[in-house]
Amino acid sequence: MTMTETETETETVPLGDYLFQRIHQLGITKILGCPGDFNMTLLDHIFNVEGLDWVGNCNELNASYAADGYGRVRGVPGVLVTTYGVGELSAINGVAGAFAEHVPVLHIVGTPARPEMEYRMWMHHTLPAGTDSESPDHHVYQRMSAPVRCVCAALDDVDTLAEEVDRVLITIWRKSLPGYIYVPIDIVNAPVPKSKLDVELKLKIINPDPSLEDALVLDILDAIYKSKSPTILVDILARRHRSRKLVMELIDKTQIPSFSTDLAKGFVDEDHPAFVGQYNGRLSLPGVAEAVERSDVVINIGPLISDSNTGGFTRFIEDKHLIVLHPSYIEIFGVRHEGLHFLPVLEKLVAQIDKSKLPKLRTVESFNIGPPKVVESPADISTSYFYKYIGDNFLKANDIVIADSGTAQYGINEARFPSNINFTTQLYYSSIGFALPAALGACVAQREIDAEGGAKARVVLFEGDGSAMMTIQELSTITRNGYNPTIFLINNSGYTIERAIHGPEAKYNDISPNWHWTELFKTFGADESKYFAAKVTTKEELEDLLASKEFAEAESKARFVEVVMDKMDIPWRLSGQMAIMGEKVKQWSIDYSSKRGEVPRAV
Amino acid sequence: MTMTETETETETVPLGDYLFQRIHQLGITKILGCPGDFNMTLLDHIFNVEGLDWVGNCNELNASYAADGYGRVRGVPGVLVTTYGVGELSAINGVAGAFAEHVPVLHIVGTPARPEMEYRMWMHHTLPAGTDSESPDHHVYQRMSAPVRCVCAALDDVDTLAEEVDRVLITIWRKSLPGYIYVPIDIVNAPVPKSKLDVELKLKIINPDPSLEDALVLDILDAIYKSKSPTILVDILARRHRSRKLVMELIDKTQIPSFSTDLAKGFVDEDHPAFVGQYNGRLSLPGVAEAVERSDVVINIGPLISDSNTGGFTRFIEDKHLIVLHPSYIEIFGVRHEGLHFLPVLEKLVAQIDKSKLPKLRTVESFNIGPPKVVESPADISTSYFYKYIGDNFLKANDIVIADSGTAQYGINEARFPSNINFTTQLYYSSIGFALPAALGACVAQREIDAEGGAKARVVLFEGDGSAMMTIQELSTITRNGYNPTIFLINNSGYTIERAIHGPEAKYNDISPNWHWTELFKTFGADESKYFAAKVTTKEELEDLLASKEFAEAESKARFVEVVMDKMDIPWRLSGQMAIMGEKVKQWSIDYSSKRGEVPRAV
Ligand SMILES: Cc1ncc(C[n+]2csc(CCOP(=O)(O)OP(=O)(O)O)c2C)c(N)n1
């Protein structure tokens, strides 16, 4: 049967199909989340898309963390579906973390039908408006999520469904931030012209004025050619905006001495001949801060300048030496051009840069970077030893490494990474419990990378006991789906990082004691074929385990290693961060109080 | 040493002490929550208050559910402390549930110091403003929580600290809704005049115009005296506003035939001579709806008229027969007086009502209430059997009973409650996973009630497997603190209520299989002296267990009973609710679509 043009044009698919087809076109194979009364008919459409599947989470916060973890690893939006109110609010903290750290996440929320919303029916999951039990405003949750998203479509008009879905996907992709789609349950099957699925999503970032780009590229090239000691400093927004290939091309091509920040650790291969060190203001290894700050041209790609990513605001790079390539502006020696995305600029830069015009570059050795401080611990396994050992003996090229907030986040910097490590830590938003479900999301991403013939990657998680407790049930989703991360659980009897900050012996820094960590997989129903679990308290045990045949053979399973450390083993970067911030905060307080005529107060 | 008056007047306490002293004055002995960088110095002040202690939770969502559960049982605000952003947003869904269902909860959030907020520093846990990485607006979270609170104080001005704290506590108490106090870390030790602690908190509810109250009371009395068939219908806001004693006095005194709604089940003692039945529109037992709806004067106290609490909007009480006593208005036969709280009115009513002037009342027997429908199940233990058996053989007077959303929430209605059951279920907000931490909160409340010489109460929880997974780690907080709830875990292999609604065999309604439920306490570190766990799959096993000496002797421990039921065992009230709502939704959809010129769509 042949179709006339009009027939083809009027062929339709239900909105649900359209939405999930579009999502699948981005290379996404798994939808995360939890079902609910207002999203189940939508979820049915997942199964209409070949190659797309559902991974149910134990709760919605975990689902959002998993979607975030996926987005970080893949650079493609993690997608979660939740139900109206109860589900979406449970997930909002996870989405906020993705927003803070620029991760593409799509949060789809199934809502009551449009008539129920318009007629303000007292459906379950609604909130009375105001404090005197006025009838519910069904749009209240949409307003609550506004600060944690870059775009939102509340689908309502059957005539613009495809356009609205596309607008959200494109914006999430370009901004690398979370976005929301609210799907009223009565619109799930609304017809959308099928032909719209063939229209390519305009994902490519194009700046409004290419001639301005050209001018800026010339300025930057000129600055580099004239400089005596150029450096490249890569930060996390470079990864978020999928520029790793370009950045590494720039470094490969020029061999300009290069640095990553703590948030972007591993972005520049740490075994690359041009890699000098990790720059985090005063909390860098000896020699690093000088190396960056005395450079006469610092090309800073994708900065995120939060307290912990700048050594407590001790990043001192003078404007007159600084070129910033940012997703929302280009800045050259103090002159900022707003509204330009760095990607097209970087592309031109890489294409045009001429090595022969570069100054004579310093060798990495000439920077004379000092060794890390070693912190002693009464326990046999110390953080100083552990992370260094893991870096030297366990991590492999292409690993996906995740460290949760806590001592793990600071300790991990003792590890020298092999090449192409995809590292994630929430050093800025710092919501604990994030990392375990994020590792699940990373496993989902890893399978897709594998399937696309990408680098064989392993997922490796470092997680404190206090953080792990927050989201522990998601372990069961990992084995249920046959994923095989390696999890190092740091059992240091409570919230050690908080003990370091305040109240070392305070009751509030203790956690539920005596968890049998290595029993968790079993209790959560995992079959022995799906997991391996062990506990180590000494260096010897750890080293034997990691070297054992048993452990190696368990690589296809989820591996869980409980590592016992001391309650007060504080990585030096953490104590350093506290000391610096303590001083800053005191200064601000004096300044602020004097303005208000108050006595400054300790914080 | 004697003090002059001026010296006494200028004696101060730190804000932290003031806050927690005030909280303790309300009879509260435990603070829930999780520590964080921005609240630890505040938490120190808990320990300055004799009789006040900290109960740390595994995560903040659980803490909010626990505070909510506490508030429901005690009628006194549950208090949780979280940290800025990450903690407070994790808790927001729990607070929303308390808001929806009118539970007093105080959410204290520790924030960055005032200078950091004013100078918009990029502290960890902040959110960049907008999508182009503008510096963070530190007040964004305060705006996000606005729809789920009745009052908020962002402490900032050292001169009004006591007043602000008092204002929040008083408003929470009177409104019976959640409120927030934001405490910047630099204000924790600000001095507050100690004498302010002696000023009584004005908790008592007083209406602006007592003469209007008098007039309304006369009108209500007149209506009752003239009526032929008065009834009393009690709903959940009656419990929230601490009116149980008054209401029971009214019923005792008058013996007017009385009903509770499903949300308020057990409020009117079900063995009281005047108790007729549970009214939930068309989803009541045979005879109940007629009894209420044919009454010529229905005194409806504290209504919350959501879909599931009205048999899917099938509550048909005509205005001309209806008197509503509500926290924000009094309504008599269609005439509403806004801004009057029912408590003072009810007090006068109870004092003035004269039994001799009442009509001859119908006896409970004369209503001829029918028996519940029995739903068959392929499993030996069915919901129909189980809840009835529990009601008849396990529950005792004064028990605190909690049922999570799911089949438990509907099935529990098969249980005939002994007297003075304090029952909680989130039938309106319906956030699953709520009930397990709420049971922890209930245990906290129960200890306080015991200590005050109140009725010896037990905490009894009914919870589905899918719900339990959402918040399971909180089990460890229960045994860690030596609490002893009895937990019935309904293992029916997934989200049964959702299977009933849509997708009985859909993948998204399955959950992680094979959890070893009875091993959880052990795995979470509980000592054998702290818990008892068993699994039952047959009636015989259940009945033997409940009758056993072993089980009885374990009453001082946390008792966990895994009850295996069929995957598709749907309580009749649930199928009824679905059928009714299906019809309603269809009607609304036809109406709505015709207005928009659209084809109505199934939902
Ligand atoms: C959701 C959330 N709640 C609370 C905090 C405050 N906080 C930051 S780190 C931390 C303790 C982490 O302890 P753990 O995971 O055991 O790691 P450790 O430092 O002990 O190695 C806490 C409670 C937070 N950042 N996020």
Ligand SMILES: Cc1ncc(C[n+]2csc(CCOP(=O)(O)OP(=O)(O)O)c2C)c(N)n1
């Ligand atoms: C936080 C949250 N997420 C999702 C839902 C949607 N939902 C309502 S009931 C339910 C299933 C409950 O299953 P279970 O606890 O196992 O009880 P059952 O009905 O199987 O007895 C779900 C997923 C919800 N109400 N709240």
